[in-house]
Amino acid sequence: MTVPGWPTVFRGSDAVAAGLVTWARLLGPGFERLLPDTYAAAGHESGLLLRSVAASRWSRGRGVLSGYSAAEVQEASCGPLGAPAEITVAEHVLRSRAGVTVRRGELHPDEVTMVDGLLVTTPLRTAFDLGRRLEFVEAVVAVDALARVHRFPPDLLLGVAVRYPRRRGVSRLTDVLSAADARSSSPPETRLRLVLTGAGLPRPAVQHPVLDDDRRRAVWLDLAYPRHRLGIEYDGGDHLDPKQVVKDIERHTRLAAAGWRVLRYTARDIRRDPGRIVREVGAALTQPAAG
Incomplete structure (x- = not known):
């Protein structure tokens, strides 16, 4: 057996x-x-992935992992710490309980896939559900993450919306898609971009290449205002690694030599002091570009 x-x-x-x-x-x-x-x-290791797999086993195939659980299983993690597992069912065959949210909803056969033996909503359907259900910033974060990992243009979600025109939140999906960008490399980078645009600053370019002629290669900036030669970077925990610190110093030197200014922010900055980010970037945009 x-x-x-x-x-x-x-x-x-x-x-x-x-x-x-x-x-x-x-x-x-x-x-x-x-x-x-x-x-x-x-x-x-405990976490959403473990909770999601457990929820799928518990359901015995009567439900499909969806929402943050589906994103987690499909390597497009975008959920908050402590997020419950989520399962969508067609009928009232399961009830929510501690650690598991059970939703009732229609899923077309082409909106369900199998990942490592688990029934999961497809990346497109997952992005549709999160994009219409979450508050604006987190909706864009989820769509960005799924679109980047699974390489689809966010506008494809409009096709799913046509299938479900009366679903809750569908009417605001257009705003979410207009702010989404599949090139965003991480959820914090998306949040940083939305801090800027949400305050009325111009929309920055995402993953902008700065050519290094000497090395015949490009240095990629998380966010950039090319006309102003201004780069905006998100520094995650990996930037504290000594080897990464050395790489960052070298990278910053090469960008400075090319006439670029670079402002760097952390998750703490985004969470606790977004106003300072807006002020600093806004001020930098009023200064003339070097060279």
């Missing part, structure tokens, strides 16, 4: 019936109960 997910995330009763484990051992320190009759081997 094959037990789906064994020994990572699995149905306990199936594993016991297959003789893979006893109930006594299953209830011991070697395993963790995630949902009714759904267990994971102890020591696995």
Whole structure:
């Protein structure tokens, strides 16, 4: 007897019936109960991916992973810390419970795919659901992430909208798509871009190349105002690594030599002081470009 997910995330009763484990051992320190009759081997990293896989096992194929869960499974993570797993069902066959949100909704066959043995809404349908349901900034973040990873133009979501014209939030999807950009390399980079445009600053170019003639290669800027030779960068935690610090110094030197100014911001800046970002970028845009 094959037990789906064994020994990572699995149905306990199936594993016991297959003789893979006893109930006594299953209830011991070697395993963790995630949902009714759904267990994971102890020591696995907790997070939305684990919760989502557990929710799928728990549903026994009666639901399809959707929303943030679908994005997570499809390597386009964009959900907040602690986000519950999400499953969409056609009928009232499951109820929401702690850690799992169950939604009832119609899914066409071409909107469902299989990823590692799990039923999941397609990237396009996932982006449609998140794009119409979330508040504006997080909706754009989700559409950017899915469009980048799965390489589709955000405007394709309009085709899904035609299929569901009366779904809640569809009317504001056009605004979300007008702000989306599949070139954005990360959710924080999208948030940084929206801090600028939300304050009325011009829309920056995304992933702008600055040619380095000496090395015959390009230096890519997260965001840029080419006419002003102004770059805007998001610095994540990886920029604290000593090797990355050296690369950043070299990169900054090459950009400065090419006449570019670069402003760098962190997730803390975006979250706690977006007004300062707007003031600094706005002031830089009033200054003449070097050279």
